[in-house]
Amino acid sequence: MLKPLFMVVLGLLAGCAVFSDDPRVRTPGAMIDDQVIETMVKRQIWNSDPAFNSSHLIAVSYNGVLLLTGQVETADLKRKAEDIAASFDKVRKVHNELQVGGPISMVARANDSWLTTKVKTKMLADAEVAARKIKVVTENGTVYLMGMLPRPEADAAVEAARSVYGVQKIVKVFEYI
Structure with missing residues (x-):
């Protein structure tokens, strides 16, 4: 009984090590x-x-x-x-x-949500973009891109966002790895 429990705990600890060893991975x-x-x-x-x-x-x-x-x-x-x-x-x-300034309207907020959806969809369709590693925030037509990425992947994400109709500005909030 003790040996199987020990093996399970050891396996779980080994799995945790995978999460913490790579500085490029968000744990x-x-x-x-x-x-x-x-x-x-x-x-x-x-x-x-x-x-x-x-x-x-x-x-x-x-x-x-x-x-x-x-x-x-x-x-x-x-x-x-x-x-x-x-x-x-x-x-x-x-x-x-x-x-x-004053808060933006509910219509502008709905448009921002729609822009975020379009940008995420565009990124998911682009093989060069690590979409799951990127957080997209849109406020008043400005798209903010956050994540931990190498520069080429970040640049591909920016290009994908830039190609979406309605995006007024893109702000990169990346950590380059």
Whole structure:
């Protein structure tokens, strides 16, 4: 009884080693950390100042690199959001792409969702793009591409996104490996 249990535990530990040895691979632990970062950063920002109530704020994390997008009413709120995000231990870098102004309309948000779908579909159809390693975020026609990729794969992803009708701008938030 003890020997089979030992073999199962040993097999599981060997499988965990596969997740942690390659620095080019985003581990399950990093994925969980990213979800926690997104939730906690948004909560902390919202709770820090009632002025954020009129903001449209998106926080997306990929391997500890945090992207802030959306709209805030003032430049001070933009700086405050970045400072709060940067204060988290697991956040390695903050890309603050918040725009100063009122929130975009629901129609614009629906269009952004449609653009994200079209960009992801285009990437999935392109054999040169590692689509499963790329997170696509669209805000007000601007497409943000996040992931850990070699430059040629990142360039292919940008070209795929560029070819989608309706994309106004592409911002690369890649970590090059």
